[in-house]
Amino acid sequence: MLKEKKELENLASYCIDASTKLATTNCAVKVKNVISETVNLRNKKIENSERSDILSINITTYINKKKSSTQFTYIDKENTNLMIEKCVESTKLLPDNKFNSLPNKKLLAKNFEDLLLFDATTISNEKKLEYLKEVEDAALSNKLISQTNGSSFKQSKSNFIVANSDGLLSGYKKSEFSSFTDLVAKKNGSGMERDYYYDSKAYLKDIIKAKDLGNNAAKLAIRKLNPKKTKTESIPIIFEKRISKNILGILSSAISGSSFARGSSFLKKKMNNQIFPKSINIIDDPLIKKSIYSMPFDKEGVESKKIYLVKNGILENIILDSYYAKMLNKESNGRASGLSNAFFVPGNKSYKDLFDCGKKLILITDIMGAFGNATTGEFSCGATGVYYEKDFSYPINNFTLGGKIENIFNNIILADDLEFKYSKNCPTALVTEGLVVGGY
Amino acid sequence: MNDFFKKTDLTRSVAEKIIDETLLNKDDGELYLQNSINENIILDDGKIKNTNFTKTYGMGFRGVSEDVTAYCHTNSIDKSSLVDASKNIKSTLRSFKSYKHNNSIRRTNEKLYSDHNPIGAKSLKEKINLLNTVDKYLRSKSNLIKQVTASISTEKKNIEIIKTGGLTLSDSQPLTSFKISLIMKKGAKNTQGSYATGGRLTFDSYVNENNWKHVCDEAFRQAEMNLDARKAPAGEMDVVLNNGWSGVLLHEALGHTLEGDFLYKKTSVFHDQIGNKIGNENITVVDEGNISGRRGSLNMDDEGEKTQRNVLIENGKLIKFMHDRLSAKLTKNIPTGNGRRENYMFAPMPRMTNTFMMNGKSTREEMIKSVKKGIYVDALGGGSVDIVSGQFNFTVNNAWLIENGRLIMPIEGATLIGSGPEVIKKIEMIGNDLKLDNGFGTCGKSGQLVPVGLGIPSCKVLMTVGGTKT
Numbered sequence: 001m002l003k004e005k006k007e008l009e010n011l012a013s014y015c016i017d018a019s020t021k022l023a024t025t026n027c028a029v030k031v032k033n034v035i036s037e038t039v040n041l042r043n044k045k046i047e048n049s050e051r052s053d054i055l056s057i058n059i060t061t062y063i064n065k066k067k068s069s070t071q072f073t074y075i076d077k078e079n080t081n082l083m084i085e086k087c088v089e090s091t092k093l094l095p096d097n098k099f100n101s102l103p104n105k106k107l108l109a110k111n112f113e114d115l116l117l118f119d120a121t122t123i124s125n126e127k128k129l130e131y132l133k134e135v136e137d138a139a140l141s142n143k144l145i146s147q148t149n150g151s152s153f154k155q156s157k158s159n160f161i162v163a164n165s166d167g168l169l170s171g172y173k174k175s176e177f178s179s180f181t182d183l184v185a186k187k188n189g190s191g192m193e194r195d196y197y198y199d200s201k202a203y204l205k206d207i208i209k210a211k212d213l214g215n216n217a218a219k220l221a222i223r224k225l226n227p228k229k230t231k232t233e234s235i236p237i238i239f240e241k242r243i244s245k246n247i248l249g250i251l252s253s254a255i256s257g258s259s260f261a262r263g264s265s266f267l268k269k270k271m272n273n274q275i276f277p278k279s280i281n282i283i284d285d286p287l288i289k290k291s292i293y294s295m296p297f298d299k300e301g302v303e304s305k306k307i308y309l310v311k312n313g314i315l316e317n318i319i320l321d322s323y324y325a326k327m328l329n330k331e332s333n334g335r336a337s338g339l340s341n342a343f344f345v346p347g348n349k350s351y352k353d354l355f356d357c358g359k360k361l362i363l364i365t366d367i368m369g370a371f372g373n374a375t376t377g378e379f380s381c382g383a384t385g386v387y388y389e390k391d392f393s394y395p396i397n398n399f400t401l402g403g404k405i406e407n408i409f410n411n412i413i414l415a416d417d418l419e420f421k422y423s424k425n426c427p428t429a430l431v432t433e434g435l436v437v438g439g440y
Numbered sequence: 441m442n443d444f445f446k447k448t449d450l451t452r453s454v455a456e457k458i459i460d461e462t463l464l465n466k467d468d469g470e471l472y473l474q475n476s477i478n479e480n481i482i483l484d485d486g487k488i489k490n491t492n493f494t495k496t497y498g499m500g501f502r503g504v505s506e507d508v509t510a511y512c513h514t515n516s517i518d519k520s521s522l523v524d525a526s527k528n529i530k531s532t533l534r535s536f537k538s539y540k541h542n543n544s545i546r547r548t549n550e551k552l553y554s555d556h557n558p559i560g561a562k563s564l565k566e567k568i569n570l571l572n573t574v575d576k577y578l579r580s581k582s583n584l585i586k587q588v589t590a591s592i593s594t595e596k597k598n599i600e601i602i603k604t605g606g607l608t609l610s611d612s613q614p615l616t617s618f619k620i621s622l623i624m625k626k627g628a629k630n631t632q633g634s635y636a637t638g639g640r641l642t643f644d645s646y647v648n649e650n651n652w653k654h655v656c657d658e659a660f661r662q663a664e665m666n667l668d669a670r671k672a673p674a675g676e677m678d679v680v681l682n683n684g685w686s687g688v689l690l691h692e693a694l695g696h697t698l699e700g701d702f703l704y705k706k707t708s709v710f711h712d713q714i715g716n717k718i719g720n721e722n723i724t725v726v727d728e729g730n731i732s733g734r735r736g737s738l739n740m741d742d743e744g745e746k747t748q749r750n751v752l753i754e755n756g757k758l759i760k761f762m763h764d765r766l767s768a769k770l771t772k773n774i775p776t777g778n779g780r781r782e783n784y785m786f787a788p789m790p791r792m793t794n795t796f797m798m799n800g801k802s803t804r805e806e807m808i809k810s811v812k813k814g815i816y817v818d819a820l821g822g823g824s825v826d827i828v829s830g831q832f833n834f835t836v837n838n839a840w841l842i843e844n845g846r847l848i849m850p851i852e853g854a855t856l857i858g859s860g861p862e863v864i865k866k867i868e869m870i871g872n873d874l875k876l877d878n879g880f881g882t883c884g885k886s887g888q889l890v891p892v893g894l895g896i897p898s899c900k901v902l903m904t905v906g907g908t909k910t
């Protein structure tokens with residue numbers, strides 16, 4: 001059974017009291033209980049089942065500007081006291097760091113709206129298996145799918161409390177249902193290829209239909225069969241949605257408070273400057289209902305609000321928690337837990353329109369490795385895709401994609417097909433120039 | 441030695457009874473108990489930002505019937521949790537009527553590391569002072585250094601495995617790690633360098649003045665070299681890899697595809713190649729979990745099996761895969777001591793330990809001399825692999841352009857890609873300078889991170905380089 005609010009609150013309050021008794025000036029606590037149940041199927045046969053029940057405590061103690069933290073899962077009074085004592089002892093030994101503090105009290109979330117993040121429904125392991133069998137039946141009905149590499153269904157429910165010695169004591173329940181399948185495609189005379197599809201929702205009834213999950217993954221794996229190699233050239237690139245989201249990923253690394261405060265971002269001097277074409281707007285909205293990435297407040301308890309990261313191509317906001325906000329002489333914007341539902345506002349071209357941009361181009365369907373380096377601003381990764389030339393197209397793999405991240409930002413054109421699936425979302429994106437494909 | 445049953449309503453004899461009752465009519469399984477402590481101190485931006493002390497405590501109960509695994513884990517080691525886990529396992533595996541219970545384990549008394557606690561080797565104050573000294577030392581090297589991050593991480597992991605019949609195995613695994621990363625800035629250009637050292641020997645074996653200075657010097661050398669680096673070329677060309685950490689290429693391109701779970705699932709590109717020649721006859725690849733003190737070494741794996749030297753590829757011929765007990769059983773092999781897990785929250789699976797290639801005959805100078813146009817990789821970054829298609833990729837931290845047998849200039853922004861089965865055929869020269877890495881490898885698989893070691897002699901191989909210069 002998921003631990004109830006009161007029990008977690010009592011644990012949190014106990015930790016705060018215990019640390020206050022040891023002469024700390026401030027203290028922050030997070031108590032979290034997560035229970036998950038997963039079933040894995042492979043080739044229509046159950047492969048494993050897993051059940052997890054974890055209660056953990058995370059404590060940060062402050063003595064003026066000194067700070068230390070501890071985490072533990074061995075939760076009885078004796079060990080909790082021991083861990084707090086150990087943490088306070090460490091805190092005493094540390095040098096002062098003037099940026100250490102609890103968040104500004106004024107910013108803490110007080111009355112927050114219910115974002116509908118918890119579905120009390122449970123799905124039994126038998127029902128999970130039924131769903132997965134349907135997924136694999138659909139997938140394996142595609143002749144070119146030779147076997148499955150595993151399909152899983154996970155139900156996870158959590159409850160947590162964040163508290164601090166300034167009176168913060170808040171928390172809420174969350175649920176997440178996720179399904180996943182990974183398939184192997186094989187064609188005579190060709191090697192094996194694999195691809196996957198997944199879905200993850202706060203409410204069980206919103207999860208993708210089993211058949212669709214299987215068929216979507218099958219299409220992706222089959223599309224990769226009989227790949228050709230490609231030559232080294234500079235060519236327009238279209239990123240599929242599941243790859244284009246990485247453009248927002250690399251932006252978020254480059255505009256994190258830490259990379260700005262520490263001077264390690266290639267965008268460090270670009271605050272309030274044009275970093276994208278004027279047509280580009282990027283928003284982070286933590287308050288979208290029923291999204292598994294939503295949060296009424298961040299892990300420090302600071303209220304979350306919708307903000308523009310980029311407006312009309314100009315960098316307006318970066319990702320701030322209390323520590324780095326202080327270093328940069330700003331206020332936290334409630335993003336100690338990072339971005340929640342970040343997205344590019346969609347463009348006005350259709351998916352099909354993007355393909356009319358030139359005589360030839362490459363659609364990127366998968367990448368390997370990091371999507372760029374936020375310190376150097378360089379971009380280089382391994383890729384898989386489809387080559388489009390005049391009236392025909394063929395799969396390609398084993399090539400690299402390189403350039404400067406700036407080149408992607410400056411030459412981006414977005415389709416109108418945005419959907420919310422990840423914590424960072426982008427429509428299909430065309431990068432007209434500035435990227436080099438490395439092949440033979 | 442840890443007593444997991446000291447402060448709980450669960451006694452050892454009751455636990456053993458529940459284990460017997462749950463597992464006797466299953467093929468395999470065990471109760472895995474863990475109590476670890478980890479201390480992490482990070483200096484960043486000239487300040488100690490935080491110190492962090494983590495205690496990981498809990499148990500994982502596993503039952504296996506044929507190829508099906510039921511696994512339950514919890515942070516509460518008590519009677520009701522174990523009873524719940526037992527019910528859950530029995531329910532998942534209820535349809536299996538016949539069984540062949542096997543609780544035999546290959547054991548050893550060999551100790552690859554002493555039972556010391558690296559966390560207590562120095563006081564917190566001493567460690568903080570050291571990090572400050574390190575920061576000062578690095579920043580005095582150049583005023584182009586804009587940022588230094590230095591960290592000391594120490595861990596002591598105590599595990600106990602209880603199988604049926606009260607068969608109990610335990611180990612206590614120390615681990616120390618010292619890391620540096622830095623950023624340099626010249627004009628509008630940022631460059632990075634990073635290096636580390638560590639392993640299972642005593643704290644002082646890694647963090648002594650000689651060693652930490654060496655780690656700093658190497659991180660600085662990497663960052664400084666890239667200040668004047670030019671764009672890397674793109675296309676297929678000869679690549680000369682330096683010895684040591686470049687073994688990460690072997691780990692990704694070949695190692696993962698030789699893990700036993702991909703053999704019984706028939707998803708490895710090499711699943712039907714055992715006994716076949718897959719590379720040139722100078723290539724011998726070994727995974728060895730019982731090298732004294734190395735980061736990837738273990739006295740026993742996370743199923744209690746002794747670790748050992750496994751020759752995977754011998755003179756170009758594929759000899760064997762790495763197995764845990766499940767993949768060994770399903771493929772009619774003997775466990776190879778490669779059943780590992782990150783912690784009690786995970787069931788074990790086949791993983792690498794210390795993976796390396798044996799020496800060849802060439803020298804690195806000969807390799808470079810033989811290249812008309814290519815690159816010399818001085819410091820590889822990390823990489824990943826798709827085991828089904830065999831495709832892999834790596835970032836290159838530092839490299840030189842080679843033209844007509846000579847190193848011309850540093851280049852940056854390169855990625856190396858290829859496919860395992862192709863690359864092993866394209867290794868043209870192997871050096872006589874095998875070196876193991878400095879002890880900082882961490883391998884991720886299915887969401888589980890484990891410390892690993894790797895190594896390789898210098899090698900010359902034809903590969904695709906992804907740069908930005910056409």
